Each structure stands twice: as structure tokens, then as C-alpha cells.
Amino acid sequence: MALTIKVNEETFTPRQQAVLTAALDLLVENGDGLTMTAVARRASCSKETLYKWFGDRDGLLTATVQWQAAKVRMPQVDRSGLNAKTLRASIEQFARDLLTVITGEVSITLNRTAVTHAAQEKDSLGMIVLENGPLAIRRRLKPILEAGRDARLLRFTSSEDAYRTFFGLVVRDVQIRLLLGDKALTQSNVADNIEADVKAATDQFFALYGAKATHA
Amino acid sequence: MALTIKVNEETFTPRQQAVLTAALDLLVENGDGLTMTAVARRASCSKETLYKWFGDRDGLLTATVQWQAAKVRMPQVDRSGLNAKTLRASIEQFARDLLTVITGEVSITLNRTAVTHAAQEKDSLGMIVLENGPLAIRRRLKPILEAGRDARLLRFTSSEDAYRTFFGLVVRDVQIRLLLGDKALTQSNVADNIEADVKAATDQFFALYGAKATHA
DNA sequence: TCTCTGGCGTACCGTACGGTACGGTTCGAT
DNA sequence: ATCGAACCGTACCGTACGGTACGCCAGAGA
Structure with missing residues (x-):
């Protein structure tokens, strides 16, 4: 091996x-x-x-x-007929998928295992988890973002930065707190708020990168 | 013990x-x-x-x-004479402190240790790290945010949500990638970009929560 | 029916490490 | 000078676990 x-x-x-x-x-x-x-x-x-x-x-x-x-394959999002509504729905779906995966028990376990592994000069597990988690989402989200930009629905210079901001808005401190075993974040508690959090994160993302936003 | x-x-x-x-x-x-x-x-x-x-x-x-x-005590921020400029400077300072701490070797080690520990029904280390890391910043940032709101410089309903968004905008995927040992993120690489990232995150935060922002 | 292969169960080995015991040494107090 | 506490160094014990060896069985093919 x-x-x-x-x-x-x-x-x-x-x-x-x-x-x-x-x-x-x-x-x-x-x-x-x-x-x-x-x-x-x-x-x-x-x-x-x-x-x-x-x-x-x-x-x-x-x-x-x-x-x-x-095995954590997220559903493909339909990319045809891109307009403001479908773009928003797609991005919301990505946010939902990301949050759902990250807060799942399996994901927490895999991430913890990989972190533990990374603490011992071994990084292969970390790369695997990274590759199949955040990076997998990134690979599929980026084209959507860029299509949104081409359609004048989004504004950003670097799709990489846009993706990372999206990640931050969605995940916030949830993942690290779950990994650290924060009891104040029972999974049911998180699960109940996923919809609201997804909507809030999407709103914020469009506030920052929507075509009408005064982008900093 | x-x-x-x-x-x-x-x-x-x-x-x-x-x-x-x-x-x-x-x-x-x-x-x-x-x-x-x-x-x-x-x-x-x-x-x-x-x-x-x-x-x-x-x-x-x-x-x-x-x-x-x-020991990771971040410098106190002067809260007297709050105006747009000092508020922004304070928040930028928090972002800088947060990023600097999180990307430090000691912090990575402590977080990894705590995560490993949490993977074994033990959560005390996780709580300690959480308490002295993110939560310590939160405790000190919240009053500033609320003072900013009182001074009509910021707009938000829940200071908790505002803080968590701030956390997400600043940290993004940096911490989890470092914990997982992502080689693409050497620490020097991250350190070099801290200033730019801090500024970007602060801009985004004000875009979302600044008094003039059209808050979603 | 014979045989061969793949795989189960178990016993076994070596080592690493948590935890303990103990002799020897330093140093301050009396 | 003596005593005792704290502490160093080392040897030691028990156990858990990674890894190996081996005996046995079932099922496929001739």
C-alpha cells in the first residue's frame, strides 16, 4: 500500500x-x-x-x-435555461448540499479521521476528504458562477474568491464547532436551521456578488 | 484529574x-x-x-x-471615540487577529489535537480550544458590533448572526484546509495574503452590515 | 471423490506505551 | 550535621494492538 x-x-x-x-x-x-x-x-x-x-x-x-x-455525490444541478431564478435556485441548492453533507455524521467522522491523520505527517486522507468534499462542490459550482457572470447576473473578478466567500458564508463556524464536538450544536439543532441558514447565506452571496450589488 | x-x-x-x-x-x-x-x-x-x-x-x-x-490573548481594541473610521479599523484588526491566530502553527496543532480528542467521546479539549479561540474573539467583537449598531454605523438584528457571518467571511475554507494538511496552503503563502484577505473580508462585512447597505 | 484455492478463526509474537516502583541526589529547614 | 521533601533516572509491569502463522472448512473444478 x-x-x-x-x-x-x-x-x-x-x-x-x-x-x-x-x-x-x-x-x-x-x-x-x-x-x-x-x-x-x-x-x-x-x-x-x-x-x-x-x-x-x-x-x-x-x-x-x-x-x-x-459516495458523497451531490445531485447535479440543471444548468440549461439560466436566468435569475434558476441561478438562485442552483446556488441555494449548492448551499443546502454543502451544509447537509458537512453536518452529517459520516462527514464529521471522515473529517476528524483525516485531521487526526494529518497530525502525523500523513496528508493523503486530508487530500482525499478535501478532494471529495469542498473541492468537489467547487468544481461543480464554479462553472455555474461563471455562467452567471457571463449572463450578467453575477459580478466578480475571481471565481475562486467568489467560491471561497460562498463557502465561508454557508459554513461559517459550523464545521469547526462540530469537529471540536461542541455540544451546543447538536445535529438536529443544526439540521432544523439548515433551510434558514441556506436562505440567509444565499441572500448574502447575492448581496455581495449579484449584478446589482455595489461590489467593494 | x-x-x-x-x-x-x-x-x-x-x-x-x-x-x-x-x-x-x-x-x-x-x-x-x-x-x-x-x-x-x-x-x-x-x-x-x-x-x-x-x-x-x-x-x-x-x-x-x-x-x-x-496564552493566545489578542490585543484589546480601543472602544472610545467610535466613528466610521475607528469602527472599521477595529473590525479589520479583529479579522487580522483571527486569521493570524488560526493560521499559526500552534493553533493548528491545538485544533488538531482537540479534534482528535473529540473523536473519542471526549470533548473537553474541544471546548477549551473553542472557548479560547473563536469564542474569545466573539466575546470581544460583539460589544463592538453592538456599539456600532447603536451609533447607526451598522445594521443587523442578531449580533450573533453578524458575528458568525464575520467569522465565515474571514476564515472561509482556510482553517479546515490547514487542519487537513492541504499542501497548496503553505503557511507562508497564507501569511502573505493575510492583509489582502483581511481587507476583502472587512469590505464584504461592511457591504452586508454597513448602515448604507441594502440589507437582505 | 480428490484436490486446490480462498477465506474464517484463533493463537501467537513483538513492540510501544501508559502507568508504577525504587534507588539515588539535591536542597532547604531545623 | 541531619532529616525529609521533592525530584531525577531508570528499570519494570501489564496491556493493547499491529502484524504473522497456521489449522480448518467450504466450494469449485477435474
Whole structure:
């Protein structure tokens, strides 16, 4: 396994996926509870098989994160017939997807795992999570933003900056507080406010980047 | 040690502070390298002393995080003679402080440690970091915001929301990317852009909450 | 039916690390 | 000078866990 980062789709047999599911469940249930023995017992397989399939503990961890992160595919947004209304709906949808994903238990677990991993000179998991989380949204949002600009509905010079501002307006301090285990932010609490937050963030984004905004 | 959370100042002897410094250095150098043996060796003290002073590994970790986090005291901002210019300067200063702290190596380490800790049903470190980081800024920024509102320089209904938007505009995706070890964000790279980012964020904040803004 | 392969379960090994014990040393108080 | 407290250094113990070895079984193919 070692240093090879498998960025692209990798097909796992159903049995292997069952193992990965077990591994993720253990991660979610109890952060660092991912011991090889625990995974083997949970998945009713032998440790030897784990090592054969995934190389070592890090390989199993990487495969799990990779596999799960890639599963977080957000719905495509219709880009045809762009007008003020559909653009706003698209952006609102992105905000909703982003918030929903980020506040999910699986996402929190994956991010925590990756952060922990990054604290030990290893950055592969961080890149995977980043790549499949924020960057995935960015890749799909940017064309929309640029289409909006071309249609004179938005105004900005750098779509990168526009995206990052969007991210900030939507996520605010929610993600870091969830990662730090802030009890004041139970997930249900957050979930109940998602719609309002999404609307507020979208309003603010258009206030800053809408065609009629007096852009600073 | 156990469950007691020491929220307030706790005086450590110089010798103890030397130990905590050693512990922090180890954390920064190599995330999880905080073994009791390593700390003892680095600080030239005996493990027995560590256990006597801090109870157990978690106590040492907590004391270290607590002590360091409390050291991140940002300069007070002058609140007298509030006008458009001084308000803007204050807010810009908050943005600068926030970005500077968050992108610092110590802060990244403390946050990573706390996140890792939170991944194991323990949330005390998370609360400590939260309390001394974002919340500390919030406590000091809110009065300024409210003073600005009273002076008709700002417009908002909830100072809490205003603060969180400020946080989002300033931090954006920088913190999570640093925590995840994104190589594309070397710290020098970030540091060089702090001034521009601070200015942009402040502009955006005033665009949204300034008295003349058409607030959504 | 024989055999071979893949995989389960378990036992096992080595190591790293949390935590404890203890002898020796320094230093201040009496 | 003596005593005792604090503390250093080191050796030690127990356990948890990563990783390996091996015996066994089931099922596919000849």
C-alpha cells in the first residue's frame, strides 16, 4: 500500500465493501475504535484477509475514507435555461448540499479521521476528504458562477474568491464547532436551521456578488 | 484529574511551564508524539513527576492545551471615540487577529489535537480550544458590533448572526484546509495574503452590515 | 471423490506505551 | 550535621494492538 494514493474509482467486491462498511461503522461509533481485530470481528472476516486486501491498517483506513468520500455525490444541478431564478435556485441548492453533507455524521467522522491523520505527517486522507468534499462542490459550482457572470447576473473578478466567500458564508463556524464536538450544536439543532441558514447565506452571496450589488 | 475542567487561570510553576512547553513542542513537531516518556525526556524530568503533577496523560494534554490556548490573548481594541473610521479599523484588526491566530502553527496543532480528542467521546479539549479561540474573539467583537449598531454605523438584528457571518467571511475554507494538511496552503503563502484577505473580508462585512447597505 | 484455492478463526509474537516502583541526589529547614 | 521533601533516572509491569502463522472448512473444478 505504502504511498500510492488511489485517486480514482477503485472497484471493490461486495464482500470488500461489506468490510469497508464495517470499518466506517466502527469509525462513526467510536472514533479511533478502528482496530484490525475489531474490523475483522465486525465484518466476520479474518485479519489475514484484511492484510491481504488492504496491505496494512493505513491501507484499510485509506480505502474506507476514499470509498465513503466518493459516495458523497451531490445531485447535479440543471444548468440549461439560466436566468435569475434558476441561478438562485442552483446556488441555494449548492448551499443546502454543502451544509447537509458537512453536518452529517459520516462527514464529521471522515473529517476528524483525516485531521487526526494529518497530525502525523500523513496528508493523503486530508487530500482525499478535501478532494471529495469542498473541492468537489467547487468544481461543480464554479462553472455555474461563471455562467452567471457571463449572463450578467453575477459580478466578480475571481471565481475562486467568489467560491471561497460562498463557502465561508454557508459554513461559517459550523464545521469547526462540530469537529471540536461542541455540544451546543447538536445535529438536529443544526439540521432544523439548515433551510434558514441556506436562505440567509444565499441572500448574502447575492448581496455581495449579484449584478446589482455595489461590489467593494 | 479525571473530569474536572479547569476553565480559569491556573498558576503553574516555572518548572511546570517548562514541562508544558516541552509537551507543546512535541505536539507541534509530531502530532501524536506526545508520549509520557518523550515529554519526560524532553523536559528532563521523571515520569513520576509528570503523573504527580498532571494525574495522567489526559491531564497533561489538557493542561498543555489549556495553558497554551489561554496564552493566545489578542490585543484589546480601543472602544472610545467610535466613528466610521475607528469602527472599521477595529473590525479589520479583529479579522487580522483571527486569521493570524488560526493560521499559526500552534493553533493548528491545538485544533488538531482537540479534534482528535473529540473523536473519542471526549470533548473537553474541544471546548477549551473553542472557548479560547473563536469564542474569545466573539466575546470581544460583539460589544463592538453592538456599539456600532447603536451609533447607526451598522445594521443587523442578531449580533450573533453578524458575528458568525464575520467569522465565515474571514476564515472561509482556510482553517479546515490547514487542519487537513492541504499542501497548496503553505503557511507562508497564507501569511502573505493575510492583509489582502483581511481587507476583502472587512469590505464584504461592511457591504452586508454597513448602515448604507441594502440589507437582505 | 480428490484436490486446490480462498477465506474464517484463533493463537501467537513483538513492540510501544501508559502507568508504577525504587534507588539515588539535591536542597532547604531545623 | 541531619532529616525529609521533592525530584531525577531508570528499570519494570501489564496491556493493547499491529502484524504473522497456521489449522480448518467450504466450494469449485477435474
